[in-house]
Amino acid sequence: MFETIFKALGEPTRLKIIKLLSIKELCVCDLEEIMQISQPRISQHLKVLKYAGLVNERKEGQRSICSLNKVLLNNTMDEFQEYIDKPLEEIPELAGEHSRIPCIDGEACKRKLGTNCKIE
């Protein structure tokens, strides 16, 4: 989820779209004119942003009006800071990694799992 959002943000065209939508909601052809790039290019990037949840869209006739999900964006930034400060044991996805951390405490590198580190 962090991954999807950061990946969506890690591209210059999409960052620009995000910033423009922070000013006001815009339809695809607005973005096309403001950014001076092709319509399919806008559409394709919007697809990524919508998939990540960062952009919402509303249909108005033939136009699709896009708006920035500022709440998600701000929450993500806050929650990622919390995630970084969270103890490893509270992150189920990293249970395996957590169980292997004690093995390297203050030790030199030359030790293989199963020798001086037993996982039970």
Place this chain on the structure above:
Amino acid sequence: MFETIFKALGEPTRLKIIKLLSIKELCVCDLEEIMQISQPRISQHLKVLKYAGLVNERKEGQRSICSLNKVLLNNTMDEFQEYIDKPLEEIPELAGEHSRIPCIDGEACKRKLGTNCKIE
């Protein structure tokens, strides 16, 4: 700069490295053991993270000890929220886009630059 950092964060292996380094500094072979993945894979991802400034490294003998740049990480999350709230005219890189925004104010889409929108 946001782009580089978000791109570095938008990948699962690197996200995991970041989280592990948030617990304590680790050398490459520590990460290799904890994450159970190949050494070149770690090295290559660390290169991306170091380039983004998210990971610092210190040489200790033959080992290179990696640590998380928490300050940069937290500042980035905060500054991105500020960036999103900042008026467009304060962002020099988007001067062109800013100059084209008035054209679309409350207007329908069917207008081409140079007709009802003059940029001076």
Place this chain on the structure above:
DNA sequence: TAATGATATAAGCATATACTTATAAATATA
């Protein structure tokens, strides 16, 4: 000095990504 250990880098490969042009689909208008 030879052997070992830790890390970086190179080469090769498969997949993903960002773009272009062309076209489809859907709504609006003449």
Place this chain on the structure above:
DNA sequence: TATATTTATAAGTATATGCTTATATCATTA
């Protein structure tokens, strides 16, 4: 109904990315 307009999607292509295996580099130790 035919044409415009807006958006989405498909196909093709070039480049980027993430991985593997193999090797190079450099520090350590025997």
